[in-house]
Amino acid sequence: MVYTDKIYEVGERPPLGVIPRKMYAWTIRNERLGSPETAFQVELVDVPEIRDDELLICNMSAGINYNGIWASKGVPKNVIDSNGDYFDEKQDFHICGSESSGIVYAVGKDVQKYRVGDAICVGGLKYDAKDKAILAGMDPCFSASYHIWGYEGNYGAFAQFSRVKECQCVRIAKNLTFEEAAAAYATGVTAYRMLSRWEGNTLQQGDVVLVWGGAGGLGLSAIQTVVAMGGIPVAVVSSDEKGELCKKMGAAGYINRKKFHHWGNVNQLSEREYRNWIAQATKFKRMIWKIVGEKKSPAIVLEHPGKDTLPTSLFVCGNGGMVVLCGATSSYKADIDLRFLWLNQRRIQGSHAGTLEDADKYIDLVERKDIHPYIGKVYHWSELPQAHADLENHAYNGKLVIQIGVK
Numbered sequence: 224m225v226y227t228d229k230i231y232e233v234g235e236r237p238p239l240g241v242i243p244r245k246m247y248a249w250t251i252r253n254e255r256l257g258s259p260e261t262a263f264q265v266e267l268v269d270v271p272e273i274r275d276d277e278l279l280i281c282n283m284s285a286g287i288n289y290n291g292i293w294a295s296k297g298v299p300k301n302v303i304d305s306n307g308d309y310f311d312e313k314q315d316f317h318i319c320g321s322e323s324s325g326i327v328y329a330v331g332k333d334v335q336k337y338r339v340g341d342a343i344c345v346g347g348l349k350y351d352a353k354d355k356a357i358l359a360g361m362d363p364c365f366s367a368s369y370h371i372w373g374y375e376g377n378y379g380a381f382a383q384f385s386r387v388k389e390c391q392c393v394r395i396a397k398n399l400t401f402e403e404a405a406a407a408y409a410t411g412v413t414a415y416r417m418l419s420r421w422e423g424n425t426l427q428q429g430d431v432v433l434v435w436g437g438a439g440g441l442g443l444s445a446i447q448t449v450v451a452m453g454g455i456p457v458a459v460v461s462s463d464e465k466g467e468l469c470k471k472m473g474a475a476g477y478i479n480r481k482k483f484h485h486w487g488n489v490n491q492l493s494e495r496e497y498r499n500w501i502a503q504a505t506k507f508k509r510m511i512w513k514i515v516g517e518k519k520s521p522a523i524v525l526e527h528p529g530k531d532t533l534p535t536s537l538f539v540c541g542n543g544g545m546v547v548l549c550g551a552t553s554s555y556k557a558d559i560d561l562r563f564l565w566l567n568q569r570r571i572q573g574s575h576a577g578t579l580e581d582a583d584k585y586i587d588l589v590e591r592k593d594i595h596p597y598i599g600k601v602y603h604w605s606e607l608p609q610a611h612a613d614l615e616n617h618a619y620n621g622k623l624v625i626q627i628g629v630k
């Protein structure tokens with residue numbers, strides 16, 4: 224390996240075997256916290272050194288997600304203050320980005336599967352692979368050492384190079400480009416785990432799945448995955464145009480949520496208001512039945528808006544079914560009517576990211592069913608703050624990605 228002082232511009236790649244000492248990165252610093260437009264700035268920083276179980280990746284493309292928005296705002300946590308807590312040395316800057324595709328430029332001596340020159344996908348779930356409980360068979364997503372790369376840990380994807388652990392890496396599906404691979408990984412593996420991981424409530428052939436935010440990054444990916452696994456996706460969206468896109472991507476139909484008004488917490492409602500809430504939620508459930516063509520309620524509800532929708536998710540879920548939740552875009556302070564949980568023996572299950580096993584199975588599915596993620600927009604490297612602002616404003620459907628290894 225040769226180290227060089229030469230500065231490579233974004234889009235230029237050093238030859239394999241050559242590693243620059245400095246790289247361009249979008250950094251966040253304490254004094255700039257507030258919004259993606261102010262918080263993110265390009266700086267020239269040191270290329271991180273790798274440890275024995277780590278790889279140095281030359282990023283080609285990266286997915287945009289809410290981690291960058293929250294990191295820019297500094298809430299619910301200040302990522303700069305805590306970035307030394309997760310296998311990294313403490314730095315006064317933070318490089319975000321939790322989903323990437325790229326090329327391996329260096330490997331530590333303990334790395335087994337990958338070699339310099341391999342094209343790989345990098346996911347956000349990072350953990351200590353030598354954790355005794357994991358070695359004994361525990362799901363790595365349950366490990367105390369697990370955290371999200373590029374949010375809780377530093378040296379994420381929004382840089383020319385990233386330092387990653389082998390347990391974050393998977394091969395790129397043969398049918399995908401670098402942009403598609405970066406777009407597919409996080410939402411695809413998250414959706415796949417939500418549908419396949421939770422024993423007793425895994426997706427079965429012909430099951431109805433309600434997908435909130437059907438035209439969003441996670442939603443479109445979930446629709447494709449449900450179809451590929453033999454289920455019947457029903458989308459919830461905020462416009463007919465988005466609903467038609469969901470149908471094009473495989474949804475059996477859609478519900479325009481703007482036609483309903485029963486959103487948010489239920490515990491502050493008066494008895495009269497709550498009766499009205501039940502009437503609205505019942506109407507919503509009947510719309511699902513109408514789309515499906517029979518009185519078949521969702522076996523799985525794929526939930527992520529949180530506060531606004533959780534009471535409805537639980538109400539419309541089939542008996543013995545599961546509301547599986549991976550986020551809380553509208554607020555994480557939600558409430559529910561507990562009767563619908565125990566009387567109908569439904570389950571609320573949290574789900575977060577996915578393991579390497581989930582990722583491998585998902586990539587197999589992507590190849591077998593020739594799934595291509597729906598990309599709302601591919602941004603140039605220089606447009607990264609705008610990409611985050613667009614995500615926050617829901618400016619585009621589907622997944623947003625930036626190019627890094629392209630001029």
Ligand code: NDP
Pocket residue numbers: 288289290409410413435436437438439440441442459460461462465480527528531532549550551552553574575576577614617621
């Ligand atoms: P997007 O912004 O692309 O899509 C989210 C969609 O949710 C929107 O398009 C919108 O659709 C819908 N939505 C937003 N607010 C509400 C609301 N109040 N009520 C109902 N629907 C709403 O985001 P992503 O799909 O990328 O991510 C969605 C969520 O999933 C985020 O919270 C994200 O953090 C989480 N996530 C979690 C992961 C994990 O591993 N835990 C991985 C990936 C995502 P419309 O207006 O059309 O209804």
